[in-house]
Amino acid sequence: MMDVSLGELRVRQVAELDLALPLDAILPGIGGEDLARLKQWYWDDALSLDPATAQCALSMHSYLVEIDGKKIIIDTCNGNHKDRTMPFLHRLTTPWLERLGELGVAPEDIDMVLFTHLHVDHVGWNTRLEGDRWVPTFPNARYVFGRRDLDYFSTTEAEADLSHQEAFRDSVLPILEAGLADIVEEDAVLHGASGDGVWLRPAFGHTPGCCTVHARRGGPPALFSGDILLHPAQIVRPDLHTSFDRDEALAAQVRQALIEEVADTDTVIFPAHFMQGAAGRIERDGEGFRYRLVGETPPAAA
Template sequence: MRQVRLGAMRVDRVWEMDGSMPMPMALPGVTAADLARMKPWHWSEELSDDPAQCHMKLSVQSYVLRLDGLNILVDACNGNHKTRGMPFANNLETPWLEHLAALGLQPGDIHMVMCTHLHADHVGWNTRLENGRWVPTFPNARYVFSRKEYEHWSQDDAEEMHRGAFEDSVLPVVSAGLADLVETDHVAHREIGDGIWLEDISGHSPGLVAIHAQRGGGHAVFPGDCFHHPIQLVRPDLVFFADEDGAEASHQRRRLLSACADTGTVVFPAHFRDPCAGHVRGDGEVFRFEFLE
């Protein structure tokens, strides 16, 4: 993704890694007709006319938002050296920090870190390993976490992989006094419609938020894991395998897509492959995605 400029705001992508999973496992219920409907506007080598042969290829990435002299990181990927139960995310060694540096930014240049939710692949670079301890990667930043999300993962019976990420990638930030636990309608900068603000889209996780940004130009939305792959615009009703509350996740997915459709809003999905940003368009009773590049 090339840098996107929207008025007085710039958005860059910081890529960490790509991965894939079988579509029948990740999104049961996709049909050949659904794939045929997506094919005119999105297709790639891991897809097939036969759903049983399809894979969903996803990217893990962050976005850097620059406005009013602030450098704001949206989501923090998996991170390095983290012990995870999923092999593809376990003890990674990725050049994410080098990719951030390629944008002219060092960790000390980040003023705010905003996590759409606290799943492991969105919080990992919040901390880094230093002398055997997890310390905040961005020492000059305020880290913005949904209070509702934070309270859920604070529970002892929370799901193991994400609870582990909470312990090594969230709690050290809180202990360092750098965390702001906020409500899901929080305004992080200036005001709604001219700044940065949150919207509750809970479902995929208990306190998932969409991050909205606008400053003297077009409107940007960072929806986190409200949807992961373009096929979900054709089938927003289907439950993704990692949705905490499948029915609510499907409801919020359709609601957010409807709100963004045909408005000129630029959407920056957390897991779409490059080029990842684009516009949501209405397509009969469902939607399609028009990539910027």
């Protein structure tokens, strides 16, 4: 299980489930040349070079962040027993809570719950089923919602996103009703100071209020990228939008800017859906970019 310490910051992964979906359905426009470039460094040896047959391997997981004695959960996956339009997410029964417990952490220990955005696979463990009611999973935590996404998913404009509306009703509304929600702007500082604590940055496009979560304490910075980087192929082709992006052009601009900003720095990326506990760093690779996992040995200098 992934366990990364960056100075006085500790990040561990809480896995829920893995999925494999048709890659060309998730990343429309991906081509064989893109897959060949990805294959040069990608850790999934089973990746096909044919866009028509290639599978998009995705991990659903949360991050447990520990800083200054506080325990923070970032993105809460899908949750159990929930009615979902997407069949592969319908009424799951995963051991996510047990895996959190294996880290020595109980739901009551969580101080804060953060979200990169409010899609179905990022809010589900906000609540658990108790009898016939959805109750907060983390009763002592403050759940921090970005204002723009909360406003969007509260409106009829979002009702076409049925699966996300289902999640809003059973995984967000109960938190609001319980009085455990803090509603903030997407550039809010949540602990300490910007650059030395935990803070948000706007990254609109994937959803109207999508943001990145940042943390740092005495070591390299951690960047929780959410679905700005859904799959490693988007490091090879930052312009590749996903079928889930609401504003495809804006999402691509945000992704390109993020990659340019962090490339060849000590920033450690914690993606929302990369496989293999895939914390890593983005590096320049000729005219493009590549991703190197934490702990992966760089090639020897020529």
